[in-house]
Amino acid sequence: MANNELTVAILGPGGVGGLLAALLSRAGHRVICLAGEETADTLRTNGIRIHSARYGDFTAPVEADTELREPVDACLITVKATTLDAALTRVPAKTLGDGLLVPFLNGVEHPTHLRAHYAPTQVAPAIIRVESTRVAPGEIEHGSPFAEIDLTGDPVPRERLDALATALNAAGPKTQVLPDETAALWAKMTFLAPLALLTTRYGLPLGDVRTRHREELTALLEETAAVSRSYGGPSDAAGALARYDTFPPQTKSSMQRDAEAGRPLELDAIGGALLRAAQRQGIAVPVAARLVRELAA
Numbered sequence: 503m504a505n506n507e508l509t510v511a512i513l514g515p516g517g518v519g520g521l522l523a524a525l526l527s528r529a530g531h532r533v534i535c536l537a538g539e540e541t542a543d544t545l546r547t548n549g550i551r552i553h554s555a556r557y558g559d560f561t562a563p564v565e566a567d568t569e570l571r572e573p574v575d576a577c578l579i580t581v582k583a584t585t586l587d588a589a590l591t592r593v594p595a596k597t598l599g600d601g602l603l604v605p606f607l608n609g610v611e612h613p614t615h616l617r618a619h620y621a622p623t624q625v626a627p628a629i630i631r632v633e634s635t636r637v638a639p640g641e642i643e644h645g646s647p648f649a650e651i652d653l654t655g656d657p658v659p660r661e662r663l664d665a666l667a668t669a670l671n672a673a674g675p676k677t678q679v680l681p682d683e684t685a686a687l688w689a690k691m692t693f694l695a696p697l698a699l700l701t702t703r704y705g706l707p708l709g710d711v712r713t714r715h716r717e718e719l720t721a722l723l724e725e726t727a728a729v730s731r732s733y734g735g736p737s738d739a740a741g742a743l744a745r746y747d748t749f750p751p752q753t754k755s756s757m758q759r760d761a762e763a764g765r766p767l768e769l770d771a772i773g774g775a776l777l778r779a780a781q782r783q784g785i786a787v788p789v790a791a792r793l794v795r796e797l798a799a
C-alpha cells in the first residue's frame with residue numbers, strides 16, 4: 503500500500519457500491535468494480551456519475567471487470583442478499599489473497615456465510631446508513647443528506663479496520679470502527695426489520711404505518727428488541743419508536759421499493775433471519791412471524 507492509496511474492489515456497484523466506488527476513486531484510490539459484462543463495460547467507458555447534495559455532482563473513473571483477477575486491499579460486497587452467492591463466484595478466495603472482505607448487506611447472517619468460504623479474519627462486516635439508488639448502470643442518486651458507516655469484525659486485526667476506516671472517512675462517509683460485531687449488526691436490524699416488514703406488508707409509507715398500524719409497529723419493535731437484547735444488541739423499543747416518529751412521513755423502506763418495482767425482496771435475509779434468531783433463543787415473535795408469512799405469500 504503506497505502513499506496510503508488502496509486498491510479496492512467493489513462487488514456490485516449499485517446504490518451503495520457505486521457511491522462508495524466513486525467516492526474512493528475521487529479520493530485517489532484504485533477502484534475495480536466487479537459486475538456483469540454489460541455493467542462492467544458501461545462503467546469502464548463512462549465511469550460512475552454521482553448526484554449528491556452531500557458530495558456534489560461528479561463523475562469518477564473506475565476500472566471494471568467481471569471477475570477479480572488480482573489481490574486487493576479490500577473487496578467491498580454491495581450486492582443484495584438475493585444475489586450474494588451468484589456474485590461471490592466473481593471473487594475467488596485464492597485470488598483475493600488476504601484482502602479484507604467487507605459486506606455492506608443488511609441482515610445478520612451473511613458474515614457467518616462468508617466465513618465458511620473465506621478466512622474468518624478477513625471478513626469485516628460494515629453497516630451503512632444511507633439512501634442511495636442506482637438509477638441506471640453507473641448512475642447513482644445519493645438521496646440522504648448523510649452517509650455513515652460502522653465497520654466491525656471481531657476476528658479482524660484492528661489496524662486493518664482502522665486503515666480502511668481512515669480511507670473511507672477521507673473519501674466522505676463518516677466511518678467508525680465498532681468493537682462488537684454482533685451488537686452492531688443487531689443495532690441496524692432492530693431499526694430496519696420493523697420498518698421493512700410493515701411498510702412492505704401494507705404498501706404504505708412510514709407516516710401511515712406509524713399512525714394506522716401503531717400497535718403492530720410497537721409490538722414488532724418490542725419483539726425485535728427482545729431478540730437483539732439476547733444477542734447483546736440494543737433493546738430500546740420505545741427509543742426506536744421515538745426515532746421513527748422523527749422521520750419524514752413519506753419515508754419508504756428499500757424492501758418496499760423493491761416490492762413496488764417487482765424486484766426480489768431481501769425478506770429471508772431480514773425477516774427470515776429475525777425468525778431464525780428468535781427461535782435459536784427461544785423468544786416468541788408472533789407479529790414478525792405473521793408478517794413474514796404474509797409477505798412470503
Ligand SMILES: NC(=O)c1ccc[n+]([C@@H]2O[C@H](COP(=O)([O-])OP(=O)(O)OC[C@H]3O[C@@H](n4cnc5c(N)ncnc54)[C@H](OP(=O)(O)O)[C@@H]3O)[C@@H](O)[C@H]2O)c1
Binds near residue numbers: 537634
Ligand atoms: N441503497 C441503499 O440506500 C442501502 C442502504 C443501506 C443498506 N443497503 C443494503 O446494501 C445492499 C446493497 O443494496 P443496494 O441498494 O446498493 O443494491 P442495488 O442498487 O440493487 O445494487 C446491487 C448491485 O449488485 C449488482 N449485481 C447483482 N447481481 C450481481 C452479480 N451476480 N455479480 C455482480 N454484481 C451483481 C447489480 O448490478 P447491475 O447494476 O448490473 O444490475 C447492482 O449494481 C443491500 O443488502 C441493501 O439492503 C442499501
